[in-house]
Amino acid sequence: MLANFFQQAGSQQSLLADRTCDQATTAIKGIAMKFCSQCGGSIIERVPDGDNRRRFVCASCDTIHYQNPRIVAGCLPVWDERVLLCRRAIEPRRGYWTLPAGFMENGETVQQAAERETLEEACARVMDLQLYTLFDLPHINQVYMFFRAELVDERFCAGDESLEVRLFRQVDIPWSELAFPTVGRTLEYFFADRVQQAFPVRNEAIEAMRVARKQV
Amino acid sequence: MLANFFQQAGSQQSLLADRTCDQATTAIKGIAMKFCSQCGGSIIERVPDGDNRRRFVCASCDTIHYQNPRIVAGCLPVWDERVLLCRRAIEPRRGYWTLPAGFMENGETVQQAAERETLEEACARVMDLQLYTLFDLPHINQVYMFFRAELVDERFCAGDESLEVRLFRQVDIPWSELAFPTVGRTLEYFFADRVQQAFPVRNEAIEAMRVARKQV
Incomplete structure (x- = not known):
């Protein structure tokens, strides 16, 4: 549905003209996560064991919240x-x-x-x-x-x-x-x-x- | 990274032999969400205004948390x-x-x-x-x-x-x-x-x- 389309992508696409590749590079690309969706605990950014990328990880329950395209x-x-x-x-x-x-x-x-x-x-x-x-x-x-x-x-x-x-x-x-x-x-x-x-x-x-x- | 692969998909794929199409059909396919990742509020499942699908929506801040393939x-x-x-x-x-x-x-x-x-x-x-x-x-x-x-x-x-x-x-x-x-x-x-x-x-x-x- 288009409402979905615009809510998810629209605001990002409208910003493109003002952004460069460098500006788009952050520790974790995507929407920042503040609270764990499983336990409500605080989220920290770190590289989980056995991984090589920074992820959103719950400081309480250790759930790793992956962000994908x-x-x-x-x-x-x-x-x-x-x-x-x-x-x-x-x-x-x-x-x-x-x-x-x-x-x-x-x-x-x-x-x-x-x-x-x-x-x-x-x-x-x-x-x-x-x-x-x-x-x-x-x-x-x-x-x-x-x-x-x-x-x-x-x-x-x-x-x-x-x-x-x-x-x-x-x-x-x-x-x-x-x-x-x-x-x-x-x-x-x-x-x-x-x-x-x-x-x-x-x-x-x-x-x-x-x-x-x-x-x- | 494979750790990523298995953590995200592995457990799902291993269940396939025991699942049928019908069993895989739930209100919102994917991982259940309990808390809002933006404000920590409680999540409810409802069809947002202007949408036609059930979504995870925050009861406090109204953020819609889309789930995509x-x-x-x-x-x-x-x-x-x-x-x-x-x-x-x-x-x-x-x-x-x-x-x-x-x-x-x-x-x-x-x-x-x-x-x-x-x-x-x-x-x-x-x-x-x-x-x-x-x-x-x-x-x-x-x-x-x-x-x-x-x-x-x-x-x-x-x-x-x-x-x-x-x-x-x-x-x-x-x-x-x-x-x-x-x-x-x-x-x-x-x-x-x-x-x-x-x-x-x-x-x-x-x-x-x-x-x-x-x-x-």
């Missing part, structure tokens, strides 16, 4: 020669265009997460999902995965967190108004690969500096 | 006609063979995580990593990703959590002694694809029932 799953929905984009209704990047995407939930597959986000944000149903782009964003502890997909029909509309949903031909893509670099890269690859009708899975890292440069 | 990254290291496997030194599946893999850490890419795990578990360096298999394990909230990789040289040895590390030709793979279904599937795909010398990225879900059946 999260997956953002989305679709590149296609209808004939056009692709579907959503204009964001909320911050960050309100008013900018994005592919439907959001945080993967427990208990689902990446593909199911991509389908769900497409339904929630664009009220659109997709089929024939094929994994296409996998972007690492180590500076914000996220991995993005987009699937190419066919729209089941031409029915779609703005979900709660979209202002507008539209199909775009390549020549009409609002390149300067895309919300995130992951969206722009996925679209660039898609239109280039479409010429050959070959869509290999693309895996690359998008670093903080690249994001910062693009958003200047 | 984690990524396990690993390598299929190749040397000539052989692939490298590690025999596990600790539970679960102690004594069984695995590809080097473990939980992705904050601040790294999936590929870096796979390289790191290979170094830690097999003391081996790899190059030319290519994303190969991506398995969804929704019943334990994990996504596995294996990269095909070339060993840099023939130097390797057992890391702290491996009993033994060896190169295997296809005919020598200990199929009945593999630790996890994700490892078996990756090896099956690899040897099949090697015949054609074409290695498309494979994405599929491995359900609890499949795991249970295989481990009976």
Whole structure:
């Protein structure tokens, strides 16, 4: 659900333009933990025995609270020669265009997460999902995965967190108004690969500096 | 680091043989949360406003504590006609063979995580990593990703959590002694694809029932 997406990631992404790689480096990247979620005790940062990284550890019950990257799953929905984009209704990047995407939930597959986000944000149903782009964003502890997909029909509309949903031909893509670099890269690859009708899975890292440069 | 891997995933995976899909379904899949990590207040399970899922929410400060799937990254290291496997030194599946893999850490890419795990578990360096298999394990909230990789040289040895590390030709793979279904599937795909010398990225879900059946 998009509320989930924004609450978890939005505020981080909006800060990218002001951050550098160095600034993003802290002892433990992620949200600071103050109390143990198991016993309520105080949390300290230390390297546990047999480990080589600083972790959030409970000073009372010794529980180690690991922090791990999260997956953002989305679709590149296609209808004939056009692709579907959503204009964001909320911050960050309100008013900018994005592919439907959001945080993967427990208990689902990446593909199911991509389908769900497409339904929630664009009220659109997709089929024939094929994994296409996998972007690492180590500076914000996220991995993005987009699937190419066919729209089941031409029915779609703005979900709660979209202002507008539209199909775009390549020549009409609002390149300067895309919300995130992951969206722009996925679209660039898609239109280039479409010429050959070959869509290999693309895996690359998008670093903080690249994001910062693009958003200047 | 393997300590991390086992502490986070091991106990879950070892339970698979005794679980069914239904049994794995709880209100919030994952580790139960009792106290708020921000203010130490009591946690309740409820559907937050604007959401459609039960979450861990702090009764005092209203912080929503999202639970998301984690990524396990690993390598299929190749040397000539052989692939490298590690025999596990600790539970679960102690004594069984695995590809080097473990939980992705904050601040790294999936590929870096796979390289790191290979170094830690097999003391081996790899190059030319290519994303190969991506398995969804929704019943334990994990996504596995294996990269095909070339060993840099023939130097390797057992890391702290491996009993033994060896190169295997296809005919020598200990199929009945593999630790996890994700490892078996990756090896099956690899040897099949090697015949054609074409290695498309494979994405599929491995359900609890499949795991249970295989481990009976």
